[in-house]
Amino acid sequence: MINTPLELLKKIPQQFSSDVFRLKKVRILLGIGVFFIVFLLIPLPDPLFTPSYSTVLLSSNGNLLGSSVAADGQWRFPLSDSVPEKFSVCLTNFEDQYFRYHPGINLLAVLRATKQNIGAGKIVSGASTISMQVIRLSRKGKSRTFSEKILEMILALKLEYKYSKDEIMALYASHAPFGGNVVGLEAASRRYFGREAKKLSWAESATLAVLPNSPSIIYPGKNQRQLREKRDRLLKKLWNRGVLDSLGCALACKEPLPGKPKSLPSIAPHLLQRAKNEGLEGTFVNSSIKIALQKRINALVAQHHERMSGNEVHNAGALVIELKTGKTLAYVGNAPVKGKDSAHGEYVDIITSKRSTGSLLKPFLYALSVDEGLIAPKTLLPDIPMFFRGFAPKNFDRNFDGAVPADQSLSRSLNVPFVYLLKKYSYEKFHLRLKELGMTTLNQPANHYGLSLVLGGAETTLWDITAMYAGMGRTLNGFFKNPEPTRYRSGDFRPNSYLKAVSDKKNSALHNGKISAGAIWRTFKAMKELRRPDEEGRWEIFESSQPVAWKTGTSFGFRDAWAVGLTPEYVVGVWLGNADGEGRPGLTGLRAAAPLLFDIFDALPRAKGWFPQPMSDMPSAEMCQKSGMKAGPDCPENVIVRNPVATRRSPACAYHKLVHLDENELHQVNSRCYEVGKMKHRPWFVLPPVQAWYYKKKHRNYSSPPPLRPDCRDLEAEKNRLAFIYPRRKARIYVPVELDGTPGQTVFESVHRDKSATIFWHLDGDFIGRTEGKHVMSFRPSRGVHTVTITDKEGNSLSKSFEIISD
Structure with a gap:
């Protein structure tokens, strides 16, 4: 058509x-x-956000102990996995009321914004959803163009596909700006209101919800009137929508706005820094710290530090460990900083710093020696001048007791008996066992430390030493809870932890050390005695609200003052000194550290009783009351006591001897000179001559056996009548020059079983003098090898070779 x-x-x-x-x-x-x-x-970035985060240290119940700014100088707390309901409601009503329903883009809002933007010829409305704002926050610094807006929409859809609504809300809350250098809800809540976000009121939540809208223009402390108007409009919207009632809205609108940002707490700064150093930077560190106890210990350390600062002692640290779990309850890494210009090492973490142990290792040597059967708990140990290849240990008070029970040697912290004991035990073996018990700072071979290992020749940390003491306590507590035959658990000796939940990796870091429960119980019994002699020989008594097994330590040169103590529930360790190693007069464990130790124990809940005695690990044994050794055939007075099983292997009494006397008991006799039927036989406590000479000074009732009747003497009977105190065998001696420049002299000393005897001295065969009473001879031999000989009127003699190594 x-x-x-x-x-x-x-x-x-x-x-x-x-x-x-x-x-x-x-x-x-x-x-x-x-x-x-x-x-x-276009893929969704993975990860979506890559900023640095603040490190946030929390107490065991979630309170803030301290935090540090992120690497870019922002207060940006790590990502939270949830958002408080009040803030979530406020934010959605202010920013995106259909957040829970749209797929990331609100099409009606987009059409409305498009119409407004076309009419204005520029972007005046973004129609941004919270999901789109999360994308914009992740693409920080991008300009606001139409193409960028389209890209935000695309990525918002992908965001919704990958994350739940709650996760998207958490991403927004963790990365939104809140004015100044405050980023994220938790940081803003702490900085502006001083508490965590879940504890904010409706008014406070509304304040924070409106801040990210224009954080550079309006925030607490700036443009307060505009901020109040925005907050109140939001609160009234909540009222109109039925979230708040009229009274709640009115009261919320009357709440004041926050002022300038608050300072965040710094309650455990050294633990915060340690967590960062150990790979926890930029995370929430959920610690085991009890915040109330931490504050109390902070105050006690500050108080004692103030007292000690008059003696130029500037640093202190304290650690409280829960014995059962090994978790840290209080961690005071150092004394508080005094002023911005302080230069006394207050930022050094004392708890992880290596310091000379002083006497802190003596309880372990005592326990190990008892556990091996080397000694019984009360075995007499020699306390006399000793010389070991140039090493001459001395007690703190420079005195000697001759012979001291092992448990008293521990409670009095005598040096000489413990060096003797270490010589018997072997410092190589002790070095190995300490490492097995958890001493991680022994990074040199055993020969490097030698016998000084038990007197402070090695270094340890408060962290290690408290864990080692805790291991002993756990062994004793666990002995009654574990069924036979598994009385001992492999994990009793393990590192402490400051984390609330210990990872599997941390749990696997166990030590393979073990000490028997009986030996530990005996060790704690010796340590529990609260009376200790101080430097001047007086006796101090520390009153405590509960029994405590404790030990002090003082390093050479008064550089370190330690005290460590434990109850069945807690272990406490303290240290005072100077971080730079400067020694100070009177800086001892007893004077400086022990008072703080007991103040801390008084701040702790009282322990429920004491460590129960492990009866099955401590069978009854007959012991010599005088020597503390297993009863021998000549011991006159024996006692039945419960001792560790290994005591059965310890030596029998070596000090009681059966002495044969004449009928008047004035002389010793033998069958060569006296009728056997008329002899009187008496058990006699006999110490070696050097030990006896010092022992009788402290024990006036000690008496040597009567002398041998002259006509009964023979070579065998004359043994051990003479003895050298100094020099020891093959001694190498350096004779210093006196302060006035004159040549110095070396002092030799000997002892005779007969206190009235006269001793004649010879050097290389030449007579040099005689002594009576106290046998001390001073002279200056020339450089080289010499022989000194002593004789008595009966012709008994003794010689020693030595070498002078100075000119």
């Missing part, structure tokens, strides 16, 4: 309209196609 020109003219508009419609349809389809192509091609 042929159309007329008029009909053709009528069809032109219809055709044009149809072409335009098809063109629009093509464009829409093309746009949709491009959108989906871009959607498929």
Whole structure:
């Protein structure tokens, strides 16, 4: 059919309209196609956010102990896995009321914003959802263009596909700006209101919800009037929507706005820094610290530090450990900093610093020696001048007791008996056992430390030493809870932990050391005695609200003052001194550290009783009351006591001897000179001559056996009448020059069983003098090897070789 020109003219508009419609349809389809192509091609960044985060240290119940700014100087707390309900409601009502329903884009809002933007000729409304704002926050610094907006929409859809609504809300709350250098809800809540976000009121939550809208213009401390108006509008919106009632809204609107940001607490700064150093930077560190106890111990350390600072002692540390779990309850790494210009090492973490042990290792040597049967708990140990290849240990008071029970040697912290004991035990073995018990600082071979290992020749940390004491306590507590025959658990000796939940990796860091429960119980019994002699020989008594097994330590040169103590529930360790190693007069464990130790124990809950005695590990044994050794055939007075099983292997009494006397008991006799039937036989406590000489000074009732009747003497009877105190065998002696420049002299000393005897001295065969009473001879031999000989009137003699190594 042929159309007329008029009909053709009528069809032109219809055709044009149809072409335009098809063109629009093509464009829409093309746009949709491009959108989906871009959607498929552009990936969602993974991870979405890569900023640095603050390190946040929390107490065991979630209170803030301290935090540090992120690497970029922002207060940006780590990502939270949830958002408080009040803030979530405030935010969605202010920013995106359909957040829970749209797929990341609110199409109605987009159409409305498009119309407004076209009318204005520029972007005046973004129609941004919370999901789109999360994308914008992750693409920090991008300009606000139409293409950027389209990209945000695409990525918002992908965000919704990958994350739940709660996770998206948490991403926003953790990365939104809140004014100044405060980023994220938790940081803002702490900085502006001084508490965690879940404890904020409706008014406070509303304040924070409106801040990210324009954080550089309006925030607490700046443009307060505009901030109040925005907050109150939001609160009224909540009222209109039924979230708040009228009274709640009115009261919320009357709440004051926060001022300038608050300082965050710094309750355990050294633990915070330690956590960062140990790989926990930029995380929430959920610690085992009890915040109330931490504050109390902080105050006690500050108080004692103030007292000691008058003696130029500037640093102190304290550690409280829960014995059962090994978890840290209080961690005071150092004394508080005094002023910004303080230069006394207050930032040094004393708890992890290596310091000379002083006497802190003596309880372990005592326990190990008892556990091995080397000694019984009360075995007499020699306390006399000793010389070991140039090493001459001395007691703190420079006195000697001759012979002292082992447990008293521990409670009095005598040096000489413990060096003697270490010599018997072997310092190589002790070095190995200490490492097995958890002493991680022994990084040199045993020969490097030698016998000084038990007197402070090695270094340890408060962290290690408290864990080692805790291991002994756990062994004793666990002995009654573990069924036979598994009385001992492999994990009793393990490192302390400051984390609330210990990872499997941490749990695997166990030590393989073991000490028997009986030996530990005896060790704690000796340590529990609270009376200790101080430096001047007086006796101090520390009053404590509960029994405590404790030990002090003082390093050479008064550089370190230690005290460590434990109850069945807690272990406490303290240290005072100077971080730079400067020694100070009177800086001793007893004077400086022990008072703080007992103040801390008084701040702790009282322990329920004491460590129960492990009866099955401590069978009854007959012991010599005088020597403390297993009863021998000549011991006159024996006692039945419970001692560790290994005591059965310890030596029998070596000090009681059966002495044969004449009928008047004035002389010793033998069958060669006296009728056996008339002899009187008496058990006699006999110490070696040097021990006896010092022992009788402290024990006036000690008496040597009567002398041998002259006509009964023979070579055998004359043994051990003479003895050298100094020099020891093959001694190498350096004789110093006196302060006035004159040549010095070396002092030799000997002892005779007969206190009235005269001793004649010879050097290399030449007579040099005689002594009576106290046998001390001073002279200056020339450089080289010499022999000194002593004789008495009866012709008994004794010689010693020595070498002078100075000119």
